[in-house]
Structures are given as C-alpha cells and as structure tokens.
Amino acid sequence: MKAKKEKDRSRDEDFPLVERCRQGDSEAFELLVRKYYERMMRTAYSVVRRQEDALDVVQNGFLKAYQSIAKFSGKSSFSTWLYRIVINQAIDWKRKAARQDAASLHSDLDGKVPQVDQGALPQALENPRQAAFDSEREARVEQCLEHLSPEHQQAILLREVQGLSYQEIAEIMGCRVGTVMSRLYYAREALRARLKEWL
Amino acid sequence: MNRERQDIDRCEPFRSRLGAWLDRELPAGEQREMDSHLSACPGCRKVAEEYRTMAGWVRRSRGLESVVPPVEVFWQRLWSSLPERKKGWGFLRQTLQQWARQPRYQLALAGAIVLVILATVFLSDRRAAVEVPSGDATVAVDYEPMVESIETGVPGASVMVYHSEKENLTVVWLFTENTSGGSLPTPSERHI
Numbered sequence: 434m435k436a437k438k439e440k441d442r443s444r445d446e447d448f449p450l451v452e453r454c455r456q457g458d459s460e461a462f463e464l465l466v467r468k469y470y471e472r473m474m475r476t477a478y479s480v481v482r483r484q485e486d487a488l489d490v491v492q493n494g495f496l497k498a499y500q501s502i503a504k505f506s507g508k509s510s511f512s513t514w515l516y517r518i519v520i521n522q523a524i525d526w527k528r529k530a531a532r533q534d535a536a537s538l539h540s541d542l543d544g545k546v547p548q549v550d551q552g553a554l555p556q557a558l559e560n561p562r563q564a565a566f567d568s569e570r571e572a573r574v575e576q577c578l579e580h581l582s583p584e585h586q587q588a589i590l591l592r593e594v595q596g597l598s599y600q601e602i603a604e605i606m607g608c609r610v611g612t613v614m615s616r617l618y619y620a621r622e623a624l625r626a627r628l629k630e631w632l
Numbered sequence: 633m634n635r636e637r638q639d640i641d642r643c644e645p646f647r648s649r650l651g652a653w654l655d656r657e658l659p660a661g662e663q664r665e666m667d668s669h670l671s672a673c674p675g676c677r678k679v680a681e682e683y684r685t686m687a688g689w690v691r692r693s694r695g696l697e698s699v700v701p702p703v704e705v706f707w708q709r710l711w712s713s714l715p716e717r718k719k720g721w722g723f724l725r726q727t728l729q730q731w732a733r734q735p736r737y738q739l740a741l742a743g744a745i746v747l748v749i750l751a752t753v754f755l756s757d758r759r760a761a762v763e764v765p766s767g768d769a770t771v772a773v774d775y776e777p778m779v780e781s782i783e784t785g786v787p788g789a790s791v792m793v794y795h796s797e798k799e800n801l802t803v804v805w806l807f808t809e810n811t812s813g814g815s816l817p818t819p820s821e822r823h824i
Contacts, residue, residue: 479695492706628686
C-alpha cells in the first residue's frame, strides 16, 4: 500500500515542487502558480463568466492550496487536486452571486449579450446582421448550458473548454471514466435537442 | 418509417460512443469499428458534425476571450494577500534550512557570531583597564584573560575566543565538522 502510494507520487511531475512547498519553499509555490495560472483562469472563467471574478476565484484557489498543501495526500496528481479546489471555489462564488442578486442573474439569462470579444467589434460594424445572429445564438447556447445539471455542465466544460482527457475529468469529478462518457453523451444530446434549429 | 426505425436501431450502439470517437478516447479496436460505421452511415456522420459544431459554440461562449492578465501581475497580487505570518515563517524556515545544509553558510554564521563576540569584547566594561588608586599613584589593573566558548546551534560548529588586554591578543577558534575539531587560526592572531 505504501509502495503504491510512493509510486503514484513519483509519477506526478509536480511532486518535487509540492514537497518543497510543504517545507515552506515559496519559490516552489511560485513555480507552480506560474505553471497553472492560465489553465485555472480558463477553468474559473468558464464557470463565473467575468474576468475580474475569475481572478478572485483563482487567487482564492491558490491561497487555499498554499494553506492546505500539508494535507495534500498525493492520491491524485497535484493538477487534479488544484482543479478541484478552483472549480469548487468557482461554484461557491457563483452560488453566492446568485443569492446576492437573483433578479439581475435572471435578466442576464433572459437577454444576455455575451461579453464582447474585442476583436469581433469591427466585424459587427461591417456585418451587423451576422453579428446579431451570432449574438442571439451565443445567448441561446448560454441558456442551454445553464439548463444542464451541474455534473453535466462541468463535464462538458472540462472537455470542450479545457480540453482535458476523460481520465483527467474522472479524477477531478471523482467518478469513473465510464460515468464521464455517459455524462458527456447526455449533455451533448441535451444541447443538440435544444439547439436543433441552429444546427 | 420502418426503415427509419431500423436505421436508428442499427445505429444505437454507435450513437452513444460518437462523442468518445470524436474525442479519440475509444480503444483502438472500437475507434476503427466507428470509422468503418461512419464511412457508411450519413445519419451518424451528421450527428458527429453537429457535436463538432456545438463544441465550437461552447468554447466561444465559455472560453476566455479577453486577454488574461500577465502572471507576474497575478503573482504580486497573490503574494501580497498571503498571511504575513505564513509568508514570514516560510521564508525564515527556508533560510535556516539552507544554512544548515551548506558549509559556507555555517562558516558565515560562525563568522557573524565571532564579530558579535569581538564587538562585545571591545565594548565591554570589564575588558577595559581600570585605574585604581594605589598610594599616591593610580595603577591600571587588567582583568584576567577572557575565554569564551559559544555553541552556534549549527551541528558541529562552535566558536572559542581568547582575549587578553595585557598581551593585546585575541585568538578565535572556529570548530566545524569538516575540520574535525582542529583550529582555524585567523589571519591575525594578535591584532583583531
């Protein structure tokens, strides 16, 4: 049992840095932050949908990881553990925001104009009809995603936005690969049914 | 209608694996089986294409479109938010651990202690000669030579100082593990 644990830890490429972090090495922690910052930002953003909120979520996530590093058992890889922390922080953030301002959240869902891609602005001016069409479709996609259950939504975002493997998704969500496969199948079929007129 | 029903039934075992096929997550044998089915089934090909299109929409809807702030900026923000005690203790512990591991830091620490002792030696009142009355004159009275021994807290490293005002002599011994207890004479044993 102990030998298996040692073997699992040594397969994690972040293991040496994690060990240094446990001993209070702030330089090792900085290296881990630099390595995972952008990935965690994308993960958080895919849930909270605002860059400033995503920054706060990721900061809280790294803080929590730094404070709890001694409790990290090494059963999963460090990246999986960090993903779970950040996703949980993002979900908590979103719940808190929903509780604080339920009314504005509803209006966001009903008529939301997605955050503008700065690069798209000139195209919108050139082809306003296409831009309006795209905007309406994006709002519809957003609504459909929100209608999914948290597990199905999480699975589809980790796969399509983060590009994680089924094994990685299974570790983050704490389920088997077969479960990930069926969740993705269900999520895709649900989206396909709701977006039929756009496909 | 019957034909349609037959098509759906025939494709059912493949439809549930279409997403995994697109994601290249099927075992090699199943991947080839799907390749073969899709080459002959326009219905399943259409569904695969729809999955692909939706994936692009989801990425556009939920992907990070705007520029991510540079990691240097983020790191400064994160570092400044760390609890002071946690940061300070970590830095101090790291520094002490580095010193314990490297002989040069042991010697540096020992040297610093020597300087402190010497400063104490020269500034201390009991090292100054005191003039005391003796009859009609005054006599300078020297104290006994001083010998101090200090444990540095670093394994195997200790310092011993001998000082005599009368002889104008100070001798410092540095003991480390490497020297096996031998003494390291300072550049000048008489004038420090």
